[in-house]
Amino acid sequence: MPDIHPRANGERVLADLNALRALGSYKTGVHKPTFSEPHKQSLDWLVRKLPEAGLTGAIDGIGNIVGTSTKLGPKLLAGSHLESQNYAGWLDGPLGVVYAIEAARVLNTDSSMKGAVEVAAWCDEEGHFGNFLGSRSYVGQVTEAEIDAARDRTSGRAMRDALTDMGLAGRARITAEPGRHVGYLEAHIEQGDTLESGKLAIGVVTSIVGIWQYRITFTGEQNHAGTTRMAVRKDAGLALAKFCVAIDERFPAACGPRTVWTTGRITLDPGAPSIIPGGAEMLFQIRDDDPAVIARLEELLRTMAVEASAKGPCTVKVEKIRTGAPAMMNAGIQDAIEGASKVLAGGRSIRMPSGAGHDAQMLATIMPAGMLFVPSIGGISHHWTENTADVDIVTGAQVFVDACRRILCSSAM
Numbered sequence: 001m002p003d004i005h006p007r008a009n010g011e012r013v014l015a016d017l018n019a020l021r022a023l024g025s026y027k028t029g030v031h032k033p034t035f036s037e038p039h040k041q042s043l044d045w046l047v048r049k050l051p052e053a054g055l056t057g058a059i060d061g062i063g064n065i066v067g068t069s070t071k072l073g074p075k076l077l078a079g080s081h082l083e084s085q086n087y088a089g090w091l092d093g094p095l096g097v098v099y100a101i102e103a104a105r106v107l108n109t110d111s112s113m114k115g116a117v118e119v120a121a122w123c124d125e126e127g128h129f130g131n132f133l134g135s136r137s138y139v140g141q142v143t144e145a146e147i148d149a150a151r152d153r154t155s156g157r158a159m160r161d162a163l164t165d166m167g168l169a170g171r172a173r174i175t176a177e178p179g180r181h182v183g184y185l186e187a188h189i190e191q192g193d194t195l196e197s198g199k200l201a202i203g204v205v206t207s208i209v210g211i212w213q214y215r216i217t218f219t220g221e222q223n224h225a226g227t228t229r230m231a232v233r234k235d236a237g238l239a240l241a242k243f244c245v246a247i248d249e250r251f252p253a254a255c256g257p258r259t260v261w262t263t264g265r266i267t268l269d270p271g272a273p274s275i276i277p278g279g280a281e282m283l284f285q286i287r288d289d290d291p292a293v294i295a296r297l298e299e300l301l302r303t304m305a306v307e308a309s310a311k312g313p314c315t316v317k318v319e320k321i322r323t324g325a326p327a328m329m330n331a332g333i334q335d336a337i338e339g340a341s342k343v344l345a346g347g348r349s350i351r352m353p354s355g356a357g358h359d360a361q362m363l364a365t366i367m368p369a370g371m372l373f374v375p376s377i378g379g380i381s382h383h384w385t386e387n388t389a390d391v392d393i394v395t396g397a398q399v400f401v402d403a404c405r406r407i408l409c410s411s412a413m
């Protein structure tokens with residue numbers, strides 16, 4: 001059967017991505033922190049592009065753009081972010097925005113299509129000033145006080161000052177209109193090597209993992225590193241090291257198939273070469289998309305702390321400092337992406353969770369949400385060498401546009 005559906009224009013997608021790469025370019029990547037000049041230029045670029053897709057929109061009071069359509073019928077929201085990490089890759093963010101504008105150009109201008117794709121660029125997904133400020137603002141979770149307090153983590157610049165410099169001070173913030181959208185779809189580079197190693201083209205995201213973080217503190221006795229006999233030491237640093245090893249030995253029996261855990265920071269008190277540490281602290285993180293797995297691992301962590309304290313010579317305390325619920329992606333949207341992959345990517349797709357956080361997890365709190373991944377060469381991201389083969393970028397765009405079409409068509413019935 002001939003493919004009669006409207007298709008993405010691969011050359012136009014690549015041209016748009018390269019136009020965005022030219023704004024704030026750094027080696028083969030970009031340096032485009034939130035509210036920097038190249039970020040502002042990228043936002044202005046998107047506002048100028050919106051009319052090509054029959055959309056109108058402007059930058060709102062927190063730096064978000066939501067281009068809206070007056071077309072009748074169901075509306076699908078699609079997008080991602082335009083700022084980057086410092087000195088990082090060109091596709092993390094812009095890929096999802098360009099796919100969204102391409103879907104809108106192809107589908108909104110097709111008179112046989114009911115409904116429209118609306119395009120969003122969420123500000124500060126990369127967390128220069130906070131934690132998903134743009135998408136959280138849209139879903140109604142950001143207070144003015146939070147903006148008052150926000151500062152650039154690199155320069156210390158106040159967010160209020162940055163908004164003033166951008167000409168956005170006093171501008172209203174756009175918030176979601178209940179019932180307006182049938183769902184939200186976001187494309188992103190995988191930032192891992194699952195697709196590349198499996199020779200696959202498309203990742204159909206099933207969930208975005210939750211992140212749980214713990215502070216584990218060890219209390220011993222500070223003393224002289226030369227005169228204190230080994231037998232009587234209470235070395236908190238050594239207790240921490242043993243605990244780290246024990247986690248790696250005991251977690252595998254209790255974890256899920258894709259659980260990951262990390263000790264991201266260790267501090268010794270006082271941290272001097274000639275002093276036995278009297279205190280030690282580790283920041284420990286667990287990621288999984290199944291709260292039951294996390295609950296099991298947390299229970300194990302606490303049991304291990306009790307056991308270690310009982311055995312001595314140091315005491316161990318576990319304190320939970322962050323809980324992030326996983327976000328489940330909508331089943332119908334997953335089916336739409338998979339169906340499009342069968343036709344346009346030879347079925348080279350896999351259902352997989354996202355180990356990284358994305359704006360879609362915020363949108364998922366108020367509407368059905370889904371995500372599509374394309375391969376990352378070498379699994380590299382958050383680095384200027386981040387890249388995806390042109391052929392994979394184009395295949396991803398084809399699948400994305402067709403997935404949008406399928407979602408709108410099933411909603412219009």
Ligand SMILES: [Zn+2]
Nearest residue numbers: 092093125188
């Ligand atoms: Zn991103």
